[in-house]
Amino acid sequence: MSFQSPTYQLSGTHLVHGDRGPGTEVAPSVSVTSPFRIVSHGDPKGHGAMDPEKHIYSRYSQDVTSRVEQILSKVNHGYAVTYASGLAAVFSALVHFKPKRIAISRGYTGCHGAISTYTKGRFADTPIVGLDDEFQEGDLCWLESPLHPTGESRNIQYYADKIHAVGGKLLVDSTLGPPPLQYPFKWGADCVLHSGIKYFAGHSDLFCGILIVRTEDERKQLWHDRAHMGNIMGSMDSWLLIRSLRTMHLRVSRQSGKWHGTPIVPEGQEYDGIPGGVITKVWHSSLQETDGDGFNPSVQMEGGFNAYFSLLLSKEEYAEKLPHSLEHFHVPATSLGGVESLAQQYIRVDPKENPLLVSLSIGVEEVEDLKNDLRRALVEISKGV
Incomplete structure (x- = not known):
């Protein structure tokens, strides 16, 4: 061949x-x-x-x-x-x-x-x-x-x-x-x-x-x-x-087309039901800015952005609770890429990582169900529920 x-x-x-x-x-x-x-x-x-x-x-x-x-x-x-x-x-x-x-x-x-x-x-x-x-x-x-x-x-x-x-x-x-x-x-x-x-x-x-x-x-x-x-x-x-x-072409396209980051909401404010001050940073290829060498991730990722990204939460307590407060995300996300969405406080995978970091792997569920689930869980942990 x-x-x-x-x-x-x-x-x-x-x-x-x-x-x-x-x-x-x-x-x-x-x-x-x-x-x-x-x-x-x-x-x-x-x-x-x-x-x-x-x-x-x-x-x-x-x-x-x-x-x-x-x-x-x-x-x-x-x-x-x-x-x-x-x-x-x-x-x-x-x-x-x-x-x-x-x-x-x-x-x-x-x-x-x-x-x-x-x-x-x-x-x-x-x-x-x-x-x-x-x-x-x-x-x-x-x-x-x-x-x-x-x-x-x-x-x-x-x-x-x-x-x-x-x-x-x-x-x-x-x-x-x-x-x-x-x-x-x-x-x-x-x-x-x-x-x-x-x-x-x-x-x-x-x-x-x-x-x-x-x-x-x-x-x-x-x-x-x-x-x-x-x-x-x-x-x-x-x-x-x-x-x-x-079915790989169907799965990957569906997973990668779902998410392009989560908005950072300042403390004391609210956006689309997401309470402010809980998420302080979001990492994802789609959120990278073109660097001084002209690297644009969207050119290299020509078929769509990855279905895996991470959130930095403001408190370790939030990072510990978020994965277990979600209904449509399985815990842990030790492996990923499957049809089911997964969530993990990443320090449980790598002890050297930031304890505030939570990684999310997106599956093939309905995107609005995942967003609603994440929105609800963020509200709950912010209120200490």
Whole structure:
């Protein structure tokens, strides 16, 4: 398959029909076998091929995993490999790139934990530097955009130019900006990471990590590493992911089109039923102003803004109570991106975060119901109810 000069859009046709291969099944069966009978004319080096006669062992490939990777490759305009979890994909990326140093600032706490685990297994030190530090040859720039927990965008093109100038590589964790919202390859990424449990899966019922690279040769390298690391995604999770991908374009567009920030209301005033002095700041890509380098998040987030953002409340008591005062938001939002809206005092995920910060992940519920729920809860906590 070729990805030269791609049209960057999320095709519902590819999501529904992108895995069509041998056989007559419309909905793929769950594959539970570990080994396969080897046929005389088969090819045990099929590298995850769709042809059932090329499968020899599920740790290498099997129908349902190969089908889901075919879809993911098409909709991400690259070559996708799936893993047992998002953090398994993080670790695999580190093994693949073997960075001399890792440049990273803030972001999902789980990625920092996986990086720490990776560096413990190295005989040579792997220094961690900041994104604003000077880069060197052999560095891996680890850029998360949009960013946990604020939902703000980072300038992918800027960091691509910066790291490529010294011969390094750029990995973009685009979990909070899935297709059709954002396409990191368009802005210079060398590798794209997704925690598949979130928007690709969308139903909070599976584990999956995804790495997408630019070439088939890179995919084969990742495939060989995965076969020997043993971190392939399970058959049931692969089957659930195929089911979920059929409606991804409908879910993500609905989720991202719902929210563009919550107004800051001064203390002593009220706006649209929201009491003043409770929310002091709102973070979201749509609220970022164009910076001095001309970065405009709406250009990078060409398919719509992310469905995840954060509120800064004026009192820790408010931040503790708000998630539990909501009726249409589940608690906690440890994971996100599903059809249900979630809320979380983020310090419960990352002890280093501000205890006043509450993150919200928007689902597919009716937007007015969510707004009314949030409005009611803010009134209640402001009155000490």
